[in-house]
Amino acid sequence: MRIDLLRHGSTGRDGYLDGRTDPPLTDDGWDQVGRQTESRMWRRVVSSPLARARAAAEDYARRTGCTLEIDGDWRELHFGRWDGRRRRDIAAEARGADLLAAFYADPAVAAPEGESWADLQARVARAVERVLTHSGAAPVLVVSHGGAIRAALSHLLGWPLPQLWSLRIQLGTRITLEAGRGADGAPWGEIVEIIQP
Template identity: 45%
Template sequence: MRQIDLLRHGETERKGVLLGRTDAVLSELGWQQFEKQTRNREYCIILTSPLKRAREPAEQLANARNVQTRRDKDWAELDFGAWDGKPVAELRKDAEIAQALDAFYRDPNASGPPGGENWTTLSDRIALALGRLLEAPDEGNALIVTHAGPMRAALSLACDIPLDRVWAHKIDYGTRITLRFGRVDGKFWGEIIEIVQP
């Protein structure tokens, strides 16, 4: 079994928009949230999404603590395609897009945003990322600095929670979820140790 901290990046300078692949920097509060969630926590490795809202604080922490860090594109946020970087309120003004958004969040197999990916595709790449983590030597706790979408997919996979049910878990900016997981009979098996809101 391996123990990991899944940490959603802190608040960004861009609020109210669908932040998938659109890059944004952390706000001052976002940096404070990150520092609070990692204070007094020990890590042997830090994995990070390549997006700067996750990457910059992860690499700063790794440098400060002399811990190995690695960027992993599979931990990037879901690609919202044509909706990416747009205000949700603005998108919802279009009845057709509002209906597509509702279907997208309700059904993991629904079509993703135009030019983007759906939840099942995200889940597939998180399964690859979790598998790589389990294959690596376990030298202690790992920190994964990522986004809400990948965290939901990881919970779904590790704890056998249907993707359309992981919305019951609040994952706000700066949320940390400590998870112990491994494989049992070839399938992921995990348990949530704690969920700490910022």
């Protein structure tokens, strides 16, 4: 089946760790999403419940009449006490740079009072499996976040999450995959196209 993973558009907050912090899309963000969805048809849209993803998914579903599902497992990583703060401000604190480095290097390390990348992978894997289960409604557009998209790619492609930091997924990026399950029931995926905004 074909699955398109679309990272929400710009919120004007580059450099911030916005997980549960949920600023709205800027005009540029709406333009990015518009370019990625223009002249394309999906029968089903699945979205994170966070407004910066959900608003664009709702708009697309309203304009095209396709099915819309809101799935909480597609929301962004919860950054805990770092949520809504600039990375550079966190790095400037005592031990902040070391804590951030450990957080990005080791999927088991969580942000203070937040979620680890391993936790994110587990819940996004559930979300991906639900998408695969409803394969009769392909193609599917998933509107989500950078961390969740990396976790989905890790699950489908079998790549270790730290390796995925070498893949740039800018705001407004769309990644098209062919995906399914093998004879053994294990998920598989193949990247067909990456369109940066």
